[in-house]
Structure formats: C-alpha cells, structure tokens
Amino acid sequence: MKIERLSQDKIRIFLTFEDLSERGIQKEDMWKEIPKVHELFSEMMDQAYSELGFDATGTLAVEVFSLPAQGMVVIVTRSKGYHAEDDLDDDDDLYEVEVTLDQSEWVIFAFKDFEDVIGAAKKVVNHLPESNGGSLYAYKNHYFLQFDPKAFEEGPLKTIIAMLSEFGDSSAVTPAVLSEYGKTVMTEHAIQTLCEHF
Known part of the structure; x- marks a missing residue:
C-alpha cells in the first residue's frame, strides 16, 4: 500500500492486488458494503494519519479506480472548510463517506x-x-x-x-x-x- 499527498485535503492510495488478497478481499468486493472493506478503509486512514498527518474526520469523498492487472487507486478528499478544532466538542470521531467507483481501462x-x-x-x-x-x-x-x-x-x-x-x-x-x-x-x-x- 502506497500513500501520497496530492494537496492539503486530498490523498491518493495505491493498492496492489496482493494488498487486497492478503486481507481476503477480491477486486469485486471493493464495490460491496462488507466488514473487510470497512477494515481496509480504516487501516488506510490510520496509515494516512501516521505517514502524512492526514486527519480523516469530517466528510470524505472517496473515489475508487480499478486498474487492469495492477490494482486499485483510492483518492480520498476531505471536505473544504474542515478544521480539526470543529470536532473538539464532539465525542463522535466518525467520518461520513461518499464513494464513487470507476474503472480505468489503461x-x-x-x-x-x-x-x-x-x-x-x-x-x-x-x-x-x-x-x-x-x-x-x-x-x-x-x-x-x-x-x-x-x-x-x-x-x-x-x-x-x-x-x-x-x-x-x-x-x-x-x-x-x-x-x-x-x-x-x-x-x-x-x-x-x-x-x-x-
């Protein structure tokens, strides 16, 4: 799993098919609401925070692209206008996710x-x-x-x-x-x- 920052509020995560199979996830599972995919997303957000300091609280837009024979690209964008201090009064650190799925043919x-x-x-x-x-x-x-x-x-x-x-x-x-x-x-x-x- 490789993570890179694209901007202050956007990161890109590259998952190989080995990354998915190690977690018992098939390519088709990324389109399903299953616990393994939720665990993978939580793991990605934890790694993004530890490597890049990317805080995944608030509303997130998630785009998932499938690349033939290579893996998956996940682009996570935090909503504009988010500030960490906005959540100080909130005991709830859950994030809201909007997912878009696409497949690259290249x-x-x-x-x-x-x-x-x-x-x-x-x-x-x-x-x-x-x-x-x-x-x-x-x-x-x-x-x-x-x-x-x-x-x-x-x-x-x-x-x-x-x-x-x-x-x-x-x-x-x-x-x-x-x-x-x-x-x-x-x-x-x-x-x-x-x-x-x-």
Missing part, C-alpha cells in the same frame, strides 16, 4: 530512466499488436508508457504487464494527468519507434 508503467524504457520496449515489441504501440510521457522525473488494453487479448496483456514489471512499476497516474501535466514524448507507436532508433 495500463500505465513508470520508469526511472530512459534506459529502462528502451529495455522494456525491446522486451515487449514482438508481443504487441501493430495497432497498439503505446504512448510515452515524461512526468515528475519519470518516463511513463501508456497502453490501451482494449487492443490486447487477455493472455498477451498479462504477459506484457509481466515483462514491463521487470523494468518499471505499474503506476496509479491517470491518462488525464499525463496528458495535462506531463510532456508528450511519443503519442503513438512508442515501442516500435524506440526499437527502431535505439
């Missing part, structure tokens, strides 16, 4: 340096359909390869994800963030272009 991997991107490209080039060579972005001192998994069959996609994992890490960054804040290096056929030139 496979995105982050690489620390360009050599890792080239290594990954050479490893997967023969397993990609011609129509899906991926896009390459630079963002926050990392390189990001982004693929649309709709062009893959289930088996080859798992193989490609396993190969990419040798060189980089699956990322919780969304395509919208990459296109808006990242620098576009190659918009399409990134894998084939990398292999032709390097």
Whole structure:
C-alpha cells in the first residue's frame, strides 16, 4: 500500500492486488458494503494519519479506480472548510463517506530512466499488436508508457504487464494527468519507434 499527498485535503492510495488478497478481499468486493472493506478503509486512514498527518474526520469523498492487472487507486478528499478544532466538542470521531467507483481501462508503467524504457520496449515489441504501440510521457522525473488494453487479448496483456514489471512499476497516474501535466514524448507507436532508433 502506497500513500501520497496530492494537496492539503486530498490523498491518493495505491493498492496492489496482493494488498487486497492478503486481507481476503477480491477486486469485486471493493464495490460491496462488507466488514473487510470497512477494515481496509480504516487501516488506510490510520496509515494516512501516521505517514502524512492526514486527519480523516469530517466528510470524505472517496473515489475508487480499478486498474487492469495492477490494482486499485483510492483518492480520498476531505471536505473544504474542515478544521480539526470543529470536532473538539464532539465525542463522535466518525467520518461520513461518499464513494464513487470507476474503472480505468489503461495500463500505465513508470520508469526511472530512459534506459529502462528502451529495455522494456525491446522486451515487449514482438508481443504487441501493430495497432497498439503505446504512448510515452515524461512526468515528475519519470518516463511513463501508456497502453490501451482494449487492443490486447487477455493472455498477451498479462504477459506484457509481466515483462514491463521487470523494468518499471505499474503506476496509479491517470491518462488525464499525463496528458495535462506531463510532456508528450511519443503519442503513438512508442515501442516500435524506440526499437527502431535505439
């Protein structure tokens, strides 16, 4: 479980499928009101407080995104205008949660340096359909390869994800963030272009 602060009132939590299975939770369970999911949420909020000082009292908006073959991203936003002192008279430290669920169709991997991107490209080039060579972005001192998994069959996609994992890490960054804040290096056929030139 990785937690990062996005702003004063917003955090992002990345859960791998291993994190879920260790707690006996299936991906589909995140959409259900069951005690295991409540326990996981409480654990996430405790960890967010201990690591980042993020106080999860008050009204929270929770967005859950499923990433194919990578895990889940949970974005927690505390309502604006909340102040810890508002709760001093309240013995009740329960929080109110509004949950939004979504599923990302994109496979995105982050690489620390360009050599890792080239290594990954050479490893997967023969397993990609011609129509899906991926896009390459630079963002926050990392390189990001982004693929649309709709062009893959289930088996080859798992193989490609396993190969990419040798060189980089699956990322919780969304395509919208990459296109808006990242620098576009190659918009399409990134894998084939990398292999032709390097």
